[in-house]
Amino acid sequence: MSGREGMEGREAALAAFDRSADDMDLAALVVDRGPRLEEVRSVDDPVVGELAFEFEDVRIDLSLHARGPSRTLSGTVRGEFGYALLEAHRPGGRREDVASIEETGEFALQDLHRGPIRLTLRRDAEAPLITEWFTL
Amino acid sequence: MxxxxxxxxxxxxxxxxxxxxxxxxxxxxxxxxxxxxxxxxxxxxxxxxxxxxxxxxxxxxxxxxxxxxxxxxxxxxxxxARQYPTDPEKFAHVDGDAPDPEAEYLRKERDEALRRAVDRLRDPAERRAALRFLEPDAAPPPQDRRVAFNERRRMVRRLRNTLEDEI
CATH class of the missing domain: 1.10.1740.10 (RNA polymerase sigma factor, region 2, helix turn helix motif)
Incomplete structure (x- = not known):
């Protein structure tokens, strides 16, 4: 059925169904910018996008870097919490990478593949916080 | 849902x-x-x-x-979007009024619905006449303007009923 005209991607669409995150807090996308124009000629792994997610007092700012097919997400997490981890999840729940949040709030998730991705922030004594899905 | x-x-x-x-x-x-x-x-x-x-x-x-x-x-x-240094003169002829992609998609969807409705018209001559309205370059056959108007009105009414049934 997936080969029928107009029905491309049916398997992936059906596989998107997952109710496991319904009770988690969701950080909404509040900023999504395109490439930085001024770096196009001079940087090997240019910033191809900047995103920010917010939930209550937590804000995650991300820069998306591209080097060939590989992507890196770096940025800062702001909010009142102690030890925290940031995980990169793919559709189906697979965890691709995990980074600890530095005292300064900085993090980097490296060697990511292209495609849909979602981040999960795990903080001490707090429920997990997930971001909206976005595409690398 | x-x-x-x-x-x-x-x-x-x-x-x-x-x-x-x-x-x-x-x-x-x-x-x-x-x-x-x-x-x-x-x-x-x-x-x-x-x-x-x-x-x-x-x-x-x-x-x-x-x-x-x-x-x-x-x-x-x-x-x-990949950005390369380019001579601005190369863009002088680019059409800045190109149709919006979503508007193009909606127009195509509307035309497909219209074609389905036309296909359901029973009279072959009426089907041919209706298709002429969807082909902007096709010249209408010469005929009496009053007759053409009445035929068109009846045809539009039948097409509208068919489209409403489809919705």
Whole structure:
């Protein structure tokens, strides 16, 4: 059925169904910018996008870097919490990478593949916080 | 939608089968590469899955999906834009009034619905006459203006009834 005209991607669409995150807090996308124009000629792994997610007092700012097919997400997490981890999840729940949040709030998730991705922030004594899905 | 939010995979499948052609159509109209288009379409369904418990108006789902698909396609296109130093003279002839991709998709969807309605007209001569209205370059045959007007009015009424039945 997936080969029928107009029905491309049916398997992936059906596989998107997952109710496991319904009770988690969701950080909404509040900023999504395109490439930085001024770096196009001079940087090997240019910033191809900047995103920010917010939930209550937590804000995650991300820069998306591209080097060939590989992507890196770096940025800062702001909010009142102690030890925290940031995980990169793919559709189906697979965890691709995990980074600890530095005292300064900085993090980097490296060697990511292209495609849909979602981040999960795990903080001490707090429920997990997930971001909206976005595409690398 | 409520059933899907409560965990029914069958209800989710019904939503996908009903709306996937529209989502794919909008994504195609943005001219993304095939891998980018597949990623965007998958992200749209992942986003709907995430927001399903928060959506309260089932009759707004089509519009919601259309808006989200368009938004994600625009973001992907902007992100993938490669920028090279270029002589501005090369853009002097570019048409700045090119049609909006979503408007193009909606026009195509409307024309397809019209063609289906025309196909259901019983009179072959009326079908040919109706098709002439969909082909802007086709010249109408010479005939009495009053007769042509009445025929056209009857034909439009039948087409409208057929389209309303379809909706």
């Amino acid at each position: 409520r059933q899907a939010a409560c965990g029914s995979r069958g209800a989710w499948r019904d939503i996908v089968d009903r709306h996937l052609p529209m989502v794919n159509g909008i994504a195609r109209s943005f001219g993304l590469s095939a891998p980018d288009r597949e990623d965007v379409v998958q992200t749209v369904w992942l986003t709907l899955n995430l927001h399903l418990p928060r959506l309260r108006e089932p009759h707004h789902l089509r519009a919601w999906l259309s808006r989200v698909t368009r938004d994600k396609c625009l973001r992907q296109r902007r992100r993938d």
